[in-house]
Amino acid sequence: MTACKIIRDPMFLRQKSKLATKEDIGTAxxxxxxxxxxxxxxxxxxANMIGKSKxxxxxxxxxxxxxxxxxxxxxxxxxxxxxxxxxxxxxxxxTNRYKTIVVEYQNMSMKNQRQQFTxxxxxxxxxxxxxxxxxxx
Numbered sequence: 001m002t003a004c005k006i007i008r009d010p011m012f013l014r015q016k017s018k019l020a021t022k023e024d025i026g027t028a029x030x031x032x033x034x035x036x037x038x039x040x041x042x043x044x045x046x047a048n049m050i051g052k053s054k055x056x057x058x059x060x061x062x063x064x065x066x067x068x069x070x071x072x073x074x075x076x077x078x079x080x081x082x083x084x085x086x087x088x089x090x091x092x093x094x095t096n097r098y099k100t101i102v103v104e105y106q107n108m109s110m111k112n113q114r115q116q117f118t119x120x121x122x123x124x125x126x127x128x129x130x131x132x133x134x135x136x137x
Contacts, residue, residue: 002030003037004050008088013048016134020047020054020069022110028067029108031058035065042087044124046131049088057128061121068105071129074114075102084127084137093137097123 007013020028027047035045035058044059055070078099083092101122104114117125130137 003034004030006034006038006087007049007051010089010136012051012053013088013131013136014134015048015053017046017048017053017055017132020056020106024052024054024056024069025108025110027052027054028056028058028069031056032065032067035059038087043120044128045087046128048131055132057125057132059121059124059128067108068103068113068125069107069110071103071105071125071132073101073126073129074104076100082123084123086127086137089136095127095137097126101125 031045031047031050034050035042047054047056057071058065058067076098080097080099081094082097083094085092100118102116103125107113
């Protein structure tokens, strides 16, 4: 298990991440391990939070960690306002999220997937995809 240090540099975190390839599976594994190591304080992580500017996110579905490579939100519905915190930043900030999203992504075997998520899991995915896009709440 390789847990990595969390990056807190806003200049680095504001850079858009590059597409992940099969050569980035090791980074995806490190991201999952870092999520597990921070499970008391983090619902999700993006690769740039461990210093890798790649479109990879990890989050919990119940108690199981899930990893997505190159996630893209294809559909969204049920807009609402919320406050979120971030492991890379102090405090909480107001942001807009969607209750239901449909995401296209690649799994750890680089197979294309399409899946619907709702509620807190959807919120977490949206937060992490924002990280991939260089958007900080």
